[in-house]
Amino acid sequence: MFNIVICDDENALIVELKDLLSRYAADTGREFCFFEFHDGIELLENYQPDFDLIFMDIKMEKLNGLKTAEEIRKTDSTVGLFFLTSLSQYVWKGYEYGAINYLLKPMKYGRLKMELDRFFSRYQGREEGYLSFSNDNGKYKVLYKNLRYAETQKRNVLLHFDGQEQVIYKNMKEIASLLEAQRQFARCHASFIVNMAYVKSVENLEAVLTTGERVPISQPKRKEFMAKLADFWGDML
Amino acid sequence: MWVYQTLDILSTITEGFCLYVISRCLCKEPRFQSIINKFIPMIAYIVLTYAMTWLTELGAWKVPLIFVFSVAILKICYKDSLCQGITVIEMFFVSAVYLTESICFSVGNWVYGNEQIALVDGQSFTRWEIYAIGLAVRLFVIGVFYLLLKNFKYKMQIKDSIILSAIFLIAFVISFLAAFSILNLGKAADLTLFISSGILSAIFMIIFVYTKNLLYLREQEQRNKVRIAQLQQQYAYYQDKQKDEERIRSIYHDMKNHLLVLEGSQGTEATRQMAQELRSQIADYENYIHTGNDFLDIIIKDKAEKAREKQIDFSAFIDFSGVNFIEPLDISTLFGNGIDNAIEASEKLPEEQRVILVKAGKVQDFASILIENNCADELHADGHTTKADKFLHGYGISNMKKAAEKYGGSCTTTQENGKFTLKILLPLSAGKAVD
Numbered sequence: 001m002f003n004i005v006i007c008d009d010e011n012a013l014i015v016e017l018k019d020l021l022s023r024y025a026a027d028t029g030r031e032f033c034f035f036e037f038h039d040g041i042e043l044l045e046n047y048q049p050d051f052d053l054i055f056m057d058i059k060m061e062k063l064n065g066l067k068t069a070e071e072i073r074k075t076d077s078t079v080g081l082f083f084l085t086s087l088s089q090y091v092w093k094g095y096e097y098g099a100i101n102y103l104l105k106p107m108k109y110g111r112l113k114m115e116l117d118r119f120f121s122r123y124q125g126r127e128e129g130y131l132s133f134s135n136d137n138g139k140y141k142v143l144y145k146n147l148r149y150a151e152t153q154k155r156n157v158l159l160h161f162d163g164q165e166q167v168i169y170k171n172m173k174e175i176a177s178l179l180e181a182q183r184q185f186a187r188c189h190a191s192f193i194v195n196m197a198y199v200k201s202v203e204n205l206e207a208v209l210t211t212g213e214r215v216p217i218s219q220p221k222r223k224e225f226m227a228k229l230a231d232f233w234g235d236m237l
Numbered sequence: 238m239w240v241y242q243t244l245d246i247l248s249t250i251t252e253g254f255c256l257y258v259i260s261r262c263l264c265k266e267p268r269f270q271s272i273i274n275k276f277i278p279m280i281a282y283i284v285l286t287y288a289m290t291w292l293t294e295l296g297a298w299k300v301p302l303i304f305v306f307s308v309a310i311l312k313i314c315y316k317d318s319l320c321q322g323i324t325v326i327e328m329f330f331v332s333a334v335y336l337t338e339s340i341c342f343s344v345g346n347w348v349y350g351n352e353q354i355a356l357v358d359g360q361s362f363t364r365w366e367i368y369a370i371g372l373a374v375r376l377f378v379i380g381v382f383y384l385l386l387k388n389f390k391y392k393m394q395i396k397d398s399i400i401l402s403a404i405f406l407i408a409f410v411i412s413f414l415a416a417f418s419i420l421n422l423g424k425a426a427d428l429t430l431f432i433s434s435g436i437l438s439a440i441f442m443i444i445f446v447y448t449k450n451l452l453y454l455r456e457q458e459q460r461n462k463v464r465i466a467q468l469q470q471q472y473a474y475y476q477d478k479q480k481d482e483e484r485i486r487s488i489y490h491d492m493k494n495h496l497l498v499l500e501g502s503q504g505t506e507a508t509r510q511m512a513q514e515l516r517s518q519i520a521d522y523e524n525y526i527h528t529g530n531d532f533l534d535i536i537i538k539d540k541a542e543k544a545r546e547k548q549i550d551f552s553a554f555i556d557f558s559g560v561n562f563i564e565p566l567d568i569s570t571l572f573g574n575g576i577d578n579a580i581e582a583s584e585k586l587p588e589e590q591r592v593i594l595v596k597a598g599k600v601q602d603f604a605s606i607l608i609e610n611n612c613a614d615e616l617h618a619d620g621h622t623t624k625a626d627k628f629l630h631g632y633g634i635s636n637m638k639k640a641a642e643k644y645g646g647s648c649t650t651t652q653e654n655g656k657f658t659l660k661i662l663l664p665l666s667a668g669k670a671v672d
Contacts (some may be wrong), residue, residue, distance in 0.1 A: 102552075108550055110550055111592050114611070118609070121672070201602035224664065227647045230646070230648065233601075237609050
């Protein structure tokens with residue numbers, strides 16, 4: 001069950017979009033619960049943390065779509081955002097609010113389906129995956145999204161997250177199979193696994209993270225790693 | 238007697254098998270779709286040889302006849318050129334007969350000396366042991382040939398074919414003399430004849446392998462030429478478009494200003510209204526996709542038009558402002574080819590499924606590009622098409638891969654659930670290094 005928000009000042013458009021979304025839900029065997037709002041202000045006042053996906057007109061009277069998105073992103077980085085826009089009022093703001101999608105009006109089912117397929121292929125739900133473990137220093141629960149990289153340390157693995165590093169008493173093989181099941185992790189070296197969301201750039205045989213840390217990439221794994229990175233960022237667009 | 242007959246038939250069958258292997262390796266265009274087609278040369282050869290050996294008194298004279306017949310049958314079964322056909326039969330003689338015979342008779346001579354010919358029922362035969370050795374040798378030789386030829390996919394040129402034929406002819410004559418002495422005169426042939434035909438066969442193969450490499454290089458060269466010409470043509474086309482665009486843009490700009498003047502100042506209500514109407518009509522012109530890169534704007538506009546003509550729902554969300562390290566030629570390769578492929582795949586679908594989504598932008602310090610379209614299951618995941626014209630097809634994607642690799646990036650394609658997705662990632666640092 002997904003909570004879908006439609007925010008538009010034109011009622012006809014809400015109805016139209018709801019029809020298309022219901023068709024998509026039926027086609028893919030998903031269940032959608034709709035919430036309707038007519039302005040950005042209204043949406044922000046009634047905001048619920050369990051919203052999964054928001055469709056929002058860019059042009060709205062009191063608070064426009066872009067401003068509303070900005071506010072939403074301050075508290076919620078997971079919810080999916082789709083701007084409804086037509087080519088003439090097309091305001092391209094790049095990807096500065098994280099994964100944001102645009103849906104051109106007039107809306108058509110084929111296009112909507114393609115965009116939604118993309119969204120649901122990367123959307124893991126509101127539940128955020130985590131890894132919990134304990135070592136000599138205590139117990140830890142690390143959200144996958146906060147785990148930057150993992151490296152082999154003797155027979156164990158050293159995890160780098162939230163400005164600290166902790167040993168987990170498991171070998172690289174176990175950690176690798178655990179992390180690589182998550183789409184944002186890639187093995188770039190026999191003894192390193194990196195969270196691709198943190199990879200800012202790749203310089204020769206090193207991945208430079210947004211934190212400035214450098215993670216080595218091994219020559220034989222470079223090609224596959226770059227392909228995974230292309231795949232990951234392609235999905236995020 | 239029956240031992241010899243069986244051995245001879247076995248020998249003929251293995252020869253037929255050699256012919257089958259070689260023709261399958263070298264001939265690529267069967268004339269008939271039926272499965273039997275590929276077996277016809279082999280069967281015809283076996284029948285023909287059997288008939289000539291046991292039902293006629295031709296002796297060694299059967300060899301040139303068989304040669305001619307084999308070429309003819311091959312030409313009937315395959316559409317490949319005559320050069321190719323002749324080469325196949327020459328190769329067949331070289332492998333199945335000359336090389337094999339030179340080896341087995343050398344062994345025979347060494348073991349049996351002058352006792353190589355046995356007289357059975359008034360007919361002269363080579364000793365059965367030598368036949369048996371010959372069978373083993375032939376299977377070995379054809380195995381080696383198969384390994385050598387299995388990836389052969391070139392077309393023989395007349396020039397190369399003539400050189401090969403010249404060598405073959407000498408080997409042919411020498412071997413003919415040897416066969417004549419055994420079959421028609423009933424005495425063992427001089428060993429030097431066999432050895433020299435064996436050596437010539439080896440030379441034949443060396444030249445052939447050399448030619449093969451040469452053909453390969455020639456084809457590569459041709460490919461590169463086509464590729465470069467293609468890219469330059471595309472690039473020139475977009476440059477032309479860009480010039481047009483600039484001209485229209487400046488006209489549009491002037492016109493808009495004139496109309497504003499007309500609307501504002503003196504003049505009747507009617508002229509004012511007309512001016513306003515005109516202005517709103519041409520305002521559509523401003524509604525094109527801005528990507529932040531002038532050259533890319535042109536490509537996207539051009540492809541969007543093409544897609545619209547084909548009733549494809551095309552949408553592009555591209556923010557390439559600040560991405561200026563990609564050369565125009567590569568932009569045209571990456572987007573032009575990518576979208577062309579998508580359009581081509583979409584055309585084959587019912588109208589409702591024709592959707593192309595292009596997204597591109599800067600993420601972290603990368604430029605990321607995504608092109609997605611629905612498709613019927615034709616393209617393979619590795620980007621190669623199943624179409625017969627492999628030479629030019631699937632070409633686009635290999636060009637795109639090359640372009641991406643040039644920047645140290647990567648280009649991946651996936652196909653699942655009726656969707657084809659192409660993703661490209663280019664590190665921005667590639668541009669910095671150049672600056």
